[in-house]
Structure formats: C-alpha cells, structure tokens
Amino acid sequence: MTTIKVVEADITTLKVDAIVNAANTGLRGGGGVDGAIHRAAGMAELNAACAKFHGCRTGEAVITPGFKLPAKYIIHTPGPVWHGGNHNEDQLLANSYQHSLELAAQNNCRDVAFSSISTGVYGFPLERAAKIAIKTIRDFIQKDDSLKEVIICAFDPRTAKAYRQAIAE
Template sequence: MTSSKKILAIQGDITQQAVDAIVNAANNSLLGGGGVDRAIHRAAGGQLLEECRRLGGCATGDAKMTKGYRLLAKWVIHAVGPVWRGGNQGEDELLARCYRRSLELAAENDIKSIAFPAISTGIYGFPLERATRIAVTEVKQFLQHSSCIEQVIFVCFDTRTYECYKQVLLELLPEL
C-alpha cells in the first residue's frame, strides 16, 4: 500500500473537493440537517433532496449513494453515524460500519477518490480523537485489501479537527 498517495488530511470545505465522491455525515432521514449535511444539500441543490426522498432513509451505520448534482464531486455517499451515548451503546462499531459501507459503495461504483468529513463528531457528540482513530483505522484496513480507491481525503472543517487527524495519521500510518 502506498499510503502517502492514498490517505491525507486537509482543512477545508468538503463541498469544494474535486473528487469522485464526497461523504455526507447524514441523519437517518437523508433529508438534510445541520453542519456538513446542510452544507452539502445547499451546495448540491434541490435535486439532491428529491433523490434522497426516494431512498426512504438509511439505518445508522449504513450508507446510500446519490448523484452530486451541482457539486464538483460526481457522487455523494450519505453515511449515517451514531449519536454518542457514552460509548456503551455500540457507537464504535456503528461508526466503523458507516466508514466501511461508504468505502464498499465507492469500490462497487469504481470511485477512485473520496473525501470524508469527521462523521458523528459535530452535533452527534462522538469524541473527536476516538472517532478519528476509528476513521483512519477503517480506511487503512480497507485500502490494504482493495486497490480500486486511489485517494482518501479527510476534510477537516476546523483547525482542531485537522490537528487531530494529522496526529492520528502520523501515529497509525507512520510511513506518510
């Protein structure tokens, strides 16, 4: 695995990423919410909401895919992460599953580049460092067994999140 070419963290706006797919930190309805979800729906335009309505929602830990419409990305993968409830309600596994499912959908659809936000770390309250370790571990493990995805970008909205991702990437992927 050539990690340095495959996994990186940047600080920026996920709606502005020129990748094949961006991941939306969605809620179960898939009909828009706050934070990243609101920004993606706003940037993609009303057609995204119409397509999401036809999907009939999504379970926590799962993901569904739509077109990107007015985004630079051709696709949006809507991943539903868990709400943090103290860590004893299966939150870690649910978060890991939404990263895995997003990557599976990307591979199934020949997506070469994908950008993730820090799923569940906003209003859902998942502890940032814990979520970051899960995200990086899941991506690393997936890329070790799949060569179809060429680049994964963790797009961090703020400096605190970016610094956390940089540190965890250095620790878990020292070859970067």
C-alpha cells in the same frame, strides 16, 4: 497504493469522485456539513434523490449523484449519536466508514473525501472518532486497492490535527 491525507477545506468545493456526507437517518439535509452539502448540491434535486431510499440506518450508506457539486457522487452515511460509548457507537462509526468505502469502490471512484462523521452535534469524541476512521480506512485499503486517495476533509484546525495525529500513530 492508496494515500490518506487530511485537508482543511469546505468539502462542497472538493473536485473528487465522491464526498461522504455525515447524514441523518432521514437523509434530509440537516445542519452543519449535511445542510451545507444539500444547499451546494441543489436542495430540490438532492432531496428528491434521497427520498427514493426512504431513509438510511445508522452505520449504513447510500449514494446519490453530486448534482451541482464538483464531486460526481455524494455518499450519505448516518453516523452514531454518542451515548457514552456503551451503545455500540465505535462499531457503528466503523460501519459508516466501511460501507462508504465499499460504495465508493463499487462505483469506480478513484478518490473519496470524508467529513468527520459524528463529531459535530452527534457528540462523538473527536480523537476517538479519528482513530476509528483511520483504522477502518487502512483496513479497507489493505484489502482493496481500487481507491487511489482517501481525503479527510476537516472544517477546522482542531479536527485536522486529530486526524493527522491518528494517521501518525
């Protein structure tokens, strides 16, 4: 049975099979979590690995080695930029989680840690994003039990609270 849990931590320090990076579509380390992951993994190595994909569309996902991270893999998924909720943002966010989970399962990952996709500079409302994430994760693990643990790695108490509330609902 797969467990879902929330931790408040720096995702670059987690010893899991895969971490999920809230990437940009160019797969070039930006700011926030994306930049931190690129720096911790090794900027040159990770940029070279990402360049082979020639970008990634919003809602899709690609996988690279974790390089210098304790995680074996990094799954990169560009989430949607919030434009008021009438531009398919909810579905695109669900797709980011779904495709990331599929890649984790396809690569024999037993545990995967997600950052809060699209809720930083992309402006997706946190509580709404948390509900979409948890629903998508639950729907996936009902059909595929290969993952043993899905972690939501929150950078701050507000984010952790939103995901814990979504799990409790």
